[in-house]
Amino acid sequence: QVQLVESGGGLVQAGGSLRLSCTASRSIFSINAMGWYRQAPGKQREWVATITRDGTTNYADSVKGRFTISRDNTKDTMYLQMNSLKPEDTAVYYCNAHYRTYDYWGQGTQVTVSS
Numbered sequence: 001q002v003q004l005v006e007s008g009g010g011l012v013q014a015g016g017s018l019r020l021s022c023t024a025s026r027s028i029f030s031i032n033a034m035g036w037y038r039q040a041p042g043k044q045r046e047w048v049a050t051i052t053r054d055g056t057t058n059y060a061d062s063v064k065g066r067f068t069i070s071r072d073n074t075k076d077t078m079y080l081q082m083n084s085l086k087p088e089d090t091a092v093y094y095c096n097a098h099y100r101t102y103d104y105w106g107q108g109t110q111v112t113v114s115s
Helices: none
Strands: 004-007 010-013 018-024 033-039 046-052 057-059 067-072 077-082 091-099 102-105 109-114
Touching: 004 091, 018 033, 018 091, 018 109, 033 067, 033 077, 046 067, 046 077, 057 067
Parallel strands: 010 109
Antiparallel strands: 004 018, 018 077, 033 046, 033 091, 046 057, 067 077, 091 102, 091 109
């Protein structure tokens, strides 16, 4: 089992930056893939970015070139650096870990981008 705790959300003006963190309750070295998802009010949860165990990254087109996903195995933490934020990035951001055929989720952290 894996518990995930996100942090780093907040209110920022358009064009600003935030860095989200996701800390796991166990070593993330053995977790095959970790990722970020987000859910805006009235919308379905959508995938944002993924990083695999070997460091391969993938991004949704809507965030490509603005967001960077990374992981620090020594701290059991994954990050999402978000730059050039837009009002449409406003959402609750969730951390995800795919481990031994199960998906684990954090509680979410709110990101609000004002215009």
